[in-house]
Amino acid sequence: MRLALAATCIGDAMFPQAPRAVVTLLERLGHEVVFPPAQACCGQMHVNTGYLAEAVPVVQNHVRTFAPVADGEWDAVVVPSGSCTGSIRHQQAMVLERAGLRAEARTATAVAERTYELSELLVDVLGVTDVGAWFPHRVTYHPTCHSLRMLGVGDKPERLLRAVEGLELAPLAEAEGCCGFGGTFSLKNSDTSTAMLADKVANVVDTGAEVVTAGDWSCLMHIGGGLSRGGTGVRPMHLAEILASTRESPVVPGAGQAVAR
Amino acid sequence: MTDARTEILSRIRTALGSDAPGPTAAGVVPREYRSAGEHAPGSDVVLALLVDRLEDYKAHVHQVPAADLPGLLADLLGRSAKSQVIGSSDYRSPDVLPTTRESATQESAGRGAVVVPAGLDPAWLSAADVDVHTDSRDAPMSAAELDQVDAVVTAARVAAAETGTIVLDGEPDQGRRAISLVPDVHVCMVRTDQVMQTVPEAVRLLGAEPARPLTWISGPSATSDIELERVEGVHGPRTLHVVLVS
């Protein structure tokens, strides 16, 4: 298939190891990956903070950039993020609709219908759960709120992880509890956010895992920041990074970013 | 200055504005939920379900043929009338719900007192060794008088098995709402053919006479207000006996 990658703004600027891993993984599975360079951001940050007017040009740029998928130029758009996919599916058309941009809202809907979060793409569209990965480490999985509840990815990420050779999946207590990131919530309500993070970090540490993984780098940035501040040594890694790892080219935990030691 | 009614209605119409529906645009409600159970009223499965739910609520359930009713009631009412009387601090037992007059302070020497609605079949209490008070809308007992009574016996209108619920509708065999509320023991007779599987079946039956005062009862009174730990028995009857009569 020809797949267009939406790297996400945070992935692009802060955690490029995740979109790079998506490229590695999908090419290994025999697909062609395209990166439309006009892309920037899906607009979620602006929408969720209430800046709907400021979100409009951002959303317009995203829709314009990925509109070819609606014409069959690509088979699908893949996004290594549950929350960005959620925003694309549930917010973009609304933002354009409110701005009176009916035609663009229709295009946004058409693009959204062909846009998939990574685990959805692999399991539902490409029909694979065993992607031939090798990652000999103890890992725990945090289901991010938006992938879980906005998208309903269910157990797809865990199925992908269980199929990884050498990987030991450690169950996470209170897994479905929010880590407290919530975008600007982490700043506006820093104390409450921190209290939520402390519980998440404690639960992650209790698993004895070397690595905590998720489908969203934004939440991982938060959990990872807490794990690092606590000097726990547990590394955050995106699901894509683990799935990209093979015996031939193994990914080392934390290779993408250093963690305080 | 407009009156409140006019102003509120006008505020609502303004708020709805152009969204106000035309006469036919009232929302269509999808009713894909179960409007009836898969089991017939009074069937063994349904009865078993009701018993299970009621016992989960800590209600006592008895299943008897009609002929055995007087004996069972004599037994139940005798037991409640002779049980230990509680004083202000004698409520420590975690498992036993006290079942007698609150105002008394010593061992009940006399016979127990039971209130029944005027329309209850008198034969049912024929074997019980208790003082029977009859209550009706025309000759009601006061709240204070009801407070001196040990137990109440009523019939019921309908039951919903899935939720362990019994509904009284105030007809002559069920009586005024107060009589099944103030006494500490409620013995409720339910005919097996009155037991429906689901809530919708019960609601639709009650809907034939919706203006009757309805009391839905699912077990003895309870509270979860302290640390969300359920405690059975607060202001309403602390003991509920449900008698399923075939």
Added chain:
Amino acid sequence: MSTFLGMPAAREGAGPSPQAAPGTLSGIGRPEDPLHWGASFPDAAKAALENGQLRRNLGKATSTIRTKRARVVGEVPDWEALRDAGSAVKTDVLARLPELLEELERNVTARGGVVHWARDAVEANRIVADLVRAKGADEVVKVKSMATQEIGLNEALAEEGIAAVETDLAELIVQLADDMPSHILVPAIHRNRTEIRDIFLERMADAPPDLTDVPRELAMAARSHLRRKFLSAKVAISGANFAVADTGTLAVVESEGNGRMCLTLPETLITVMGIEKLIPTFDDLEVFLQLLPRSSTGERMNPYTSMWTGVTPGDGPQEFHLVLLDNGRTKVLADEAGRSALHCIRCSACLNVCPVYERVGGHAYGSVYPGPIGAILTPQLTGEKSDLPYASTLCGACYEVCPVKIDIPSILVELRAREVSLSGASPETADRVWKAAMKAASFAMADGGRFRRAARVPRLLRAISRNGVIRRLPFPGSLWTRSRDLMEPPQQTFHDWWAEREERR
């Protein structure tokens, strides 16, 4: 001292209200405005987070009820279909609200009830006080009711010399402690058994001196305390869970039997009900009587539900008054996006699953409506600027459990947009900084080329990183780094990596 009855408590304005210190019995007092009191949400939350006892009480209680709810909802095969129906019924109610209210009024009146209309809290309180006075009563018994909490009825009655006795166990605890409810269903959820025992011993005149903190004993003490009041009360006041337009039937859903006592024994009953509590037909009860108990207390059915239609001669109250309350509801109705907040049946499931509520408790929200539903309903009812729409991570747990499918996260986003427009001309530095940052980000993120350049900026932070992380940033970055590290930004953005790769090909 005798119980706190009819003594107007010290009023707090909307300014900072005293936090109840941990380990003290006294609550936070009764605020002037039940929909807006105390410190800002972030500050009130911070204070609550520092109260370890409160966090333990809340954590234990919410996890208990979450488990119960999940179990009883899980056994209903048609749960989602019931939610769909419940939501659609409520949408229909709002669309036809004027006709349905008039229909309800006709039916209640035809059955001997009297219907009153109240535009706001002051008017509703006036109506109730006049009715009570006309009966010559100086004490009334009350069924737990959010509507009367919302309008501050007890305080208004106290000013008229009328003592309102809360008869729900948790409301009684809150009232005795001169406190505010912190939960829609379990108003004293912030208290544990020991605190409750101490409140009873200190403030309930007839509490047994050897009272222990066993919940059963505490409940029995409340039973004894209230029994005489029930048997002698002349007037009762209640709220309503449902009002059926096509029959005029009112319904109150409860557990303890205090509701039945109030709705049955007194001669006069006054019910205060928000205008949105309607359902069109009697049959619609079949939906809500399944949705509410399981969502609310996590029971298949609550112990008692009472339904009455006007006055039944010879049975129950012989005088019935229904007060229909607006108090901001028409403001909510006017907002197409936020309107569905009026679907709420006050089950409180959203509070019990909310990770924010679970940690900060109800008082942090500064309203009788706390938690996720409070975060949307309170600002909509008051129409004032509020920080409550930001008191959420938008995790979506509330929407998932809401029995009438209120999309709370989406409404929160809508309300944030409203806050942004309200703060458009705000001189406050914080507002201006946010606005400028969002404008700049919007410009950078609306174009691939501009974004590619902007995405390189974080690299500059590598200069201050140590061992791959940044531990301290100046404000506003300090809001992050005070409790979390920031991972060092990459040497190369994805955009640049891809471009290089393409060149190599």
